[in-house]
Amino acid sequence: MTAIDYFAWLVLIVIVVSVVVAFILLAQLPGKIAVKNRHPQVAAIKMASWLGLLMTFGIVWLLAMVWASMTPADTEQADGMQDSGDNLQQRIKSLEEKINVLQEQLS
Numbered sequence: 046m047t048a049i050d051y052f053a054w055l056v057l058i059v060i061v062v063s064v065v066v067a068f069i070l071l072a073q074l075p076g077k078i079a080v081k082n083r084h085p086q087v088a089a090i091k092m093a094s095w096l097g098l099l100m101t102f103g104i105v106w107l108l109a110m111v112w113a114s115m116t117p118a119d120t121e122q123a124d125g126m127q128d129s130g131d132n133l134q135q136r137i138k139s140l141e142e143k144i145n146v147l148q149e150q151l152s
Contacts, residue, residue, distance in 0.1 A: 072098045075106065079113035086112075 076091035084090060090113045097105030 068098065071106070075109040075113040078110070082113065082116060084113060084116070 072095050073091075075094035076087060079087045079090040090109050093109040093112065094106050097103060097107070097109055
């Protein structure tokens, strides 16, 4: 083998490795987006993205990208409920204090 043959093999190996790395990075992308958005169905999105690239030539992968980018309505409500949860606990404490005062007055 000559030097040009070795160079050709090196180029071929670099191209194959680059394609494999690009494939892996693309397959992981919807899962990373879902984790970043704190999506409740991260595991399903990761699985859909891998299977979408492997079996459906990217059709399901595109759906996984859209799915990962969406924020479910219940997550938005849960965030709002967390904020109001602190207010609710304060209101419960104040009501308990009022009940104690009323019970003392009745006794």
